[in-house]
Amino acid sequence: xxxxxxxxxxxxxxxxxxxxxxxxxxxxxxxxxxxxxxxxxxxxxxxxxxxxxxxxxxxxxxxxxxxxxxxxxxxxxxxxxxxxxxxxxxxxxxxxxxxxxxxxxxxxxxxxxxxxxxxxxxxxxxxxx
Amino acid sequence: xxxxxxxxxxxxxxxxxxxxxxxxxxxxxxxxxxxxxxxxxxxxxxxxxxxxxxxxxxxxxxxxxxxxxxxxxxxxxxxxxxxxxxxxxxxxxxxxxxxxxxxxxxxxxxxxxxxxxxxxxxxxxxxxx
DNA sequence: CTTGACCTTCCAGTGACTGGAACCCTCATG
DNA sequence: CATGAGGGTTCCAGTCACTGGAAGGTCAAG
Numbered sequence: 261x262x263x264x265x266x267x268x269x270x271x272x273x274x275x276x277x278x279x280x281x282x283x284x285x286x287x288x289x290x291x292x293x294x295x296x297x298x299x300x301x302x303x304x305x306x307x308x309x310x311x312x313x314x315x316x317x318x319x320x321x322x323x324x325x326x327x328x329x330x331x332x333x334x335x336x337x338x339x340x341x342x343x344x345x346x347x348x349x350x351x352x353x354x355x356x357x358x359x360x361x362x363x364x365x366x367x368x369x370x371x372x373x374x375x376x377x378x379x380x381x382x383x384x385x386x387x388x389x
Numbered sequence: 390x391x392x393x394x395x396x397x398x399x400x401x402x403x404x405x406x407x408x409x410x411x412x413x414x415x416x417x418x419x420x421x422x423x424x425x426x427x428x429x430x431x432x433x434x435x436x437x438x439x440x441x442x443x444x445x446x447x448x449x450x451x452x453x454x455x456x457x458x459x460x461x462x463x464x465x466x467x468x469x470x471x472x473x474x475x476x477x478x479x480x481x482x483x484x485x486x487x488x489x490x491x492x493x494x495x496x497x498x499x500x501x502x503x504x505x506x507x508x509x510x511x512x513x514x515x516x517x518x
Numbered sequence: 519c520t521t522g523a524c525c526t527t528c529c530a531g532t533g534a535c536t537g538g539a540a541c542c543c544t545c546a547t548g
Numbered sequence: 549c550a551t552g553a554g555g556g557t558t559c560c561a562g563t564c565a566c567t568g569g570a571a572g573g574t575c576a577a578g
Contacts, residue, residue, distance in 0.1 A: 304516075307516050308514050308515055311513070311514045311515075312514050315489055315492060315493060315514075316486075316493075325511070325514060328508075328511060329511050329514065331506075332506060333506060334506045334508070334511075335503065335504040335505070336501055336505055336506065336507060336510075336511075337502040337503055337504065339500065339508045340500045340502035340508070343500070346493055347494055350487075350490045351490065354486050357445075357479050357482055357483050358479075360444055361476055361480065361483070363444060364445075364476050364479070365476055367472060368469055368473055371465050371468065372465055372469075373465055373466040373469035373470075374464065374465055374466055375464040375465075375466065376464070376465055377460070377461060377465065379457075379465035379468045381465075381468045381469065381472050382454070382457060382458050382463075385441050385444075385454060386436070386437050387433075387436050387437070387440065
């Protein structure tokens with residue numbers, strides 16, 4: 261299967277698939293004309309990568325997950341630990357974003373939003389409190 | 390004032406300050422020995438940048454905010470619009486992260502987390518439903 | 519005069535792609 | 549048989565916002 265078909269089946273752009281090969285996440289065979297030739301297992305790996313990336317795992321985490329995916333002797337606790345770690349990380353990000361949001365919201369609330377230059381948002385950014 | 394002092398006063402690392410000069414966000418004078426020489430207005434700009442960056446504005450947004458900051462004829466509505474846009478953007482990010490979080494949480498809930506290989510998280514990533 | 523802290527420039531790397539140029543392969547059509 | 553479309557290939561550069569490090573210049577203190 262050529263890269264175009266693999267892209268369609270994995271829901272990843274060809275460029276990304278080549279990149280994943282460059283960083284050794286997939287190792288497709290080559291046809292005689294030099295084209296990459298993806299087998300079913302390759303497609304499974306690509307789909308796995310697409311899903312885990314879209315769930316917010318970094319490339320290195322995906323590499324770990326992929327090795328667990330292909331390890332018949334894996335312990336599900338290892339996978340669960342990664343997932344829980346990621347959840348904690350997401351929670352931290354959400355909290356930080358909500359802090360920013362609240363600050364911005366409070367500033368915007370106090371801003372008249374008219375054609376005059378006086379602006380509490382600018383004042384805050386400038387450190388004038 | 391040398392870059393070290395400017396860094397201390399603006400709460401930005403010297404490397405970052407040099408980078409901000411490279412992308413033309415600040416234009417400090419130069420002393421005879423070639424050292425950068427920051428005046429009070431430069432420090433204000435740097436502090437402004439530090440604060441707006443830490444509130445989640447991109448460099449280009451900071452550039453806009455900075456030009457508003459220094460525009461005596463600005464309309465506060467322009468600043469408010471930027472802030473509200475950023476709030477919407479943050480809300481979108483938070484929602485997306487919470488979606489991921491919930492998905493991961495649901496998967497982790499169903500995972501025994503023991504030494505057996507059977508794992509709903511891996512199954513989901515592999516597309517086995 | 520030397521030491522050490524500070525400053526300078528320039529180059530390279532980060533993460534995860536993405537765009538583009540220049541070129542090759544294959545197949546259908548005129 | 550030439551040609552054009554629509555694949556594929558490699559390699560280089562760019563993104564964003566820094567950050568690290570090397571090689572060297574400057575300055576104040578001891």
